[in-house]
Amino acid sequence: MSAVREAEAAVLTRPLLTHELGSLGKPNWRVRAVAGAPIEDRDLEDARAWGERLGVEGQEELLDLLKQAPLERTGKDEVKRWSSRYGVRFLETVGLDVVYDGEQQRSEMYQWAVAHAEGFEARGSVRAFDNKYYSKAAVTGPIGLREPYHNEEFAFVSEVARAELKVPITGAYTIADWSFDERYFTDTDLGTPGRAASRREARRAFILDVARDLIRPNLEALIGLGAGWLQIDEPGGSTDPAELDLFAESFNESVRGLEAVFSTHLCFSDYDLFFPGIEAMTQCRQFAVGFANYDSRELGTRTEDRPGYRVLPKFRDLPYRPVLGVGVLDIHTDFIEPPELVRDRVLHSVEVFEDPTRIHVIPDCGLRTRSWEVAFGKLRNLVTGVELAKGQLGL
Amino acid sequence: MSGPASAPAAYQHGIYPRSEAVVAATRDLERGRATADLVDGAYRADREAFLEAQRVAGLDFLSDGLLRWQDLFRPLVMGSEGLEARVLVRWFDNNSFYRAPEMAAAPSLREVPPWVLEDGIPEPRVATLPSPYLFSRVTLGGGRPDDLMLGLARDVLAPAVARMAGTGHRLFHLEEPWIPYAGIDEGSWPAFERAVGLVRDAAEGAAVVLHAYYGDVAPHADRLRRLPVDAVGIDFVGTGLDALPAPWGTGLVAGCLDGRSSVMEDPAAVAAFVRRAADRLEPTALYVSSASELELAGPEVAPRKLAVLGEVARRLREEAG
Numbered sequence: 001m002s003a004v005r006e007a008e009a010a011v012l013t014r015p016l017l018t019h020e021l022g023s024l025g026k027p028n029w030r031v032r033a034v035a036g037a038p039i040e041d042r043d044l045e046d047a048r049a050w051g052e053r054l055g056v057e058g059q060e061e062l063l064d065l066l067k068q069a070p071l072e073r074t075g076k077d078e079v080k081r082w083s084s085r086y087g088v089r090f091l092e093t094v095g096l097d098v099v100y101d102g103e104q105q106r107s108e109m110y111q112w113a114v115a116h117a118e119g120f121e122a123r124g125s126v127r128a129f130d131n132k133y134y135s136k137a138a139v140t141g142p143i144g145l146r147e148p149y150h151n152e153e154f155a156f157v158s159e160v161a162r163a164e165l166k167v168p169i170t171g172a173y174t175i176a177d178w179s180f181d182e183r184y185f186t187d188t189d190l191g192t193p194g195r196a197a198s199r200r201e202a203r204r205a206f207i208l209d210v211a212r213d214l215i216r217p218n219l220e221a222l223i224g225l226g227a228g229w230l231q232i233d234e235p236g237g238s239t240d241p242a243e244l245d246l247f248a249e250s251f252n253e254s255v256r257g258l259e260a261v262f263s264t265h266l267c268f269s270d271y272d273l274f275f276p277g278i279e280a281m282t283q284c285r286q287f288a289v290g291f292a293n294y295d296s297r298e299l300g301t302r303t304e305d306r307p308g309y310r311v312l313p314k315f316r317d318l319p320y321r322p323v324l325g326v327g328v329l330d331i332h333t334d335f336i337e338p339p340e341l342v343r344d345r346v347l348h349s350v351e352v353f354e355d356p357t358r359i360h361v362i363p364d365c366g367l368r369t370r371s372w373e374v375a376f377g378k379l380r381n382l383v384t385g386v387e388l389a390k391g392q393l394g395l
Numbered sequence: 396m397s398g399p400a401s402a403p404a405a406y407q408h409g410i411y412p413r414s415e416a417v418v419a420a421t422r423d424l425e426r427g428r429a430t431a432d433l434v435d436g437a438y439r440a441d442r443e444a445f446l447e448a449q450r451v452a453g454l455d456f457l458s459d460g461l462l463r464w465q466d467l468f469r470p471l472v473m474g475s476e477g478l479e480a481r482v483l484v485r486w487f488d489n490n491s492f493y494r495a496p497e498m499a500a501a502p503s504l505r506e507v508p509p510w511v512l513e514d515g516i517p518e519p520r521v522a523t524l525p526s527p528y529l530f531s532r533v534t535l536g537g538g539r540p541d542d543l544m545l546g547l548a549r550d551v552l553a554p555a556v557a558r559m560a561g562t563g564h565r566l567f568h569l570e571e572p573w574i575p576y577a578g579i580d581e582g583s584w585p586a587f588e589r590a591v592g593l594v595r596d597a598a599e600g601a602a603v604v605l606h607a608y609y610g611d612v613a614p615h616a617d618r619l620r621r622l623p624v625d626a627v628g629i630d631f632v633g634t635g636l637d638a639l640p641a642p643w644g645t646g647l648v649a650g651c652l653d654g655r656s657s658v659m660e661d662p663a664a665v666a667a668f669v670r671r672a673a674d675r676l677e678p679t680a681l682y683v684s685s686a687s688e689l690e691l692a693g694p695e696v697a698p699r700k701l702a703v704l705g706e707v708a709r710r711l712r713e714e715a716g
Contacts, residue, residue, distance in 0.1 A: 028426065031426070123657055123693055123695050123696060124412075124415065124693040124694045124695035124696070125412075125413075125415055125418045125693060125694065126412065126490075126491070126690075126691055126692075126693040127412070127413070127491060127690065128490060128491060128492060129465075129466070129483055129491065129492035129493070129494070130465050130494075131418075131421040131422065131424075131425060131465075133418050133422075134490070136693055138657050177490065178490050180656060180657035180658075180696070181656070181657075181658075182657055182658055186658050188653065188656075188658055188659070188660040188661065188664070188665075189661075189664050189668070190631045190632065190636070190651060190665070190668045191636070191668055191671070235490070236490060239485065239488040239489065239490070240488040268483060268484070268485050268492060269485055270485075293482055293483060294482065332482075332483045333481070
């Protein structure tokens with residue numbers, strides 16, 4: 001491994017390292033400006049107040065730009081970059097060790113990827129939960145990369161950021177799983193013999209084509225630009241227990257032979273189902289997993305106090321000893337976890353792993369469904385809670 | 396009730412996808428850019444469009460599409476004492492989530508939310524509700540699952556069914572994806588039968604069907620068909636026809652359209668398949684519908700599936716004379 005990669009690995013094994021996980025909500029001024037709408041006074045005030053709070057340099061330029069809305073294409077792109085700058089400063093200001101930009105330049109983790117890919121067509125909005133939706137596409141033709149779709153973003157964030165970076169990129173399995181398939185398996189005859197086996201073979205071909213022809217070229221491009229830690233987001237990873245082998249195979253196919261630190265993010269699943277399937281993901285250095293959503297809000301570090309974390313021993317016992325990013329913030333509620341609750345979740349995790357260098361501390365998932373005020377409070381308490389835990393552990 | 400097995404009744408069960416207009420309106424409401432009246436208007440337009448699509452398709456039982464339901468359990472949770480909804484849990488193997496009912500006290504139905512009763516939908520109506528087994532398995536903090544199942548059936552589902560039967564619902568469709576997906580302990584069957592019986596007794600003569608989907612139903616088919624319901628629904632996307640016991644001995648809901656695929660079925664081929672299923676299983680009553688709810692097909696695909704369903708039913712009726 002090169003010296004650069006060794007340095008990256010050293011970051012990865014820093015005890016109780018904190019990092020973000022992906023998306024933040026998009027400020028109203030960013031949404032309205034990019035939609036071509038005029039900016040209201042309250043949006044300007046929001047941009048001003050957060051800019052001041054986060055110490056964003058030159059925010060007056062943004063305010064001047066917003067006052068010119070509705071904007072043309074170049075102005076909209078400039079607003080996206082400002083939003084990206086705000087995102088970086090937001091995550092740095094709360095005190096996280098490793099940051100990105102809250103995915104402010106992207107539309108949405110799935111939509112952004114398929115919009116820059118060959119072979120997909122939009123098929124409308126499908127609900128994720130409550131009043132939250134994602135734009136679903138169908139694979140209709142040969143899959144290909146139209147253009148590396150995180151390069152400009154990464155180059156910009158690299159220039160802006162003071163903290164260390166980790167680049168989130170949506171994984172192959174999730175892209176395939178969240179898409180309709182109108183190319184690989186189109187047999188609708190319920191009476192076809194061997195239909196289930198044919199369907200699985202088609203599914204495997206679809207997933208691996210995404211890995212080889214869409215994700216891997218993106219990873220190569222980012223590594224070429226100097227990205228050292230790439231987080232492959234796979235919220236779809238455990239949706240079907242019978243396909244865990246395909247999920248693991250797609251991860252391996254995406255990263256095989258590439259020189260960087262690779263991790264993966266999983267959330268909102270029955271994590272027991274991952275085992276033993278993910279034992280095959282030997283190049284995965286860190287699993288970032290959401291747990292707080294399933295946990296009690298009461299304090300305590302005993303196993304019975306932390307019902308959301310009962311699967312930790314299985315991650316601990318993986319043969320290649322990956323780091324576990326432990327989700328300590330429920331991203332689906334406005335409840336601000338007190339630092340003491342974060343502390344206890346961290347202490348419990350360290351106790352299970354018996355090794356703080358194998359524990360990172362993270363939110364369960366991206367915080368895009370929370371307001372910036374709520375996200376700020378949650379992340380600030382995450383950092384404070386980690387400090388409390390470090391104090392108790394003598395770190 | 397449907398007619399004789401040779402003349403199927405068609406209907407669409409479950410949550411139907413919201414239109415892009417409702418998606419935009421609810422999003423704008425949450426961002427303070429739209430009023431509640433605007434959102435209500437968008438929902439009304441969706442309901443009218445779905446009603447019209449069902450009429451054009453010639454469906455026999457009409458639904459409001461559960462368009463305002465945030466998930467399959469939420470109105471029951473909202474209308475009950477002792478239940479709340481908080482934790483998001485994945486809806487089986489989908490990129491879709493429900494808020495798991497959480498038991499704070501013994502659950503008891505207080506009211507069916509008025510918007511569930513939907514006065515504007517013509518009769519006969521079909522209602523979709525969770526099966527008592529599913530309901531008990533998704534509920535957190537409920538103690539012994541089979542006791543919880545009986546409690547939910549007696550004190551939540553049965554009162555809801557009784558209330559809805561009085562407002563023109565003539566078919567109650569109970570969604571049961573848990574059993575094909577995750578299985579059921581042998582020892583839970585007697586309690587499940589009693590729970591389903593409680594729901595059926597409350598239906599005041601309306602038909603009750605239990606629909607098993609999201610997986611292979613065949614391993615459970617023999618017990619399912621002995622449940623005290625008027626018909627058992629089968630997900631034929633995940634279940635081989637030849638693996639089912641025959642004669643079926645009860646009614647059959649042929650779940651014959653893939654609710655999670657955007658590939659359109661050929662109505663002639665589907666009609667032929669359903670006819671073969673009816674010939675082989677000899678059900679006492681025959682219904683046709685989608686294998687799973689159409690919500691996950693999205694607003695672009697679902698109306699086309701609904702039209703296919705109508706065409707399948709029309710062909711089957713024609714064949715039956």
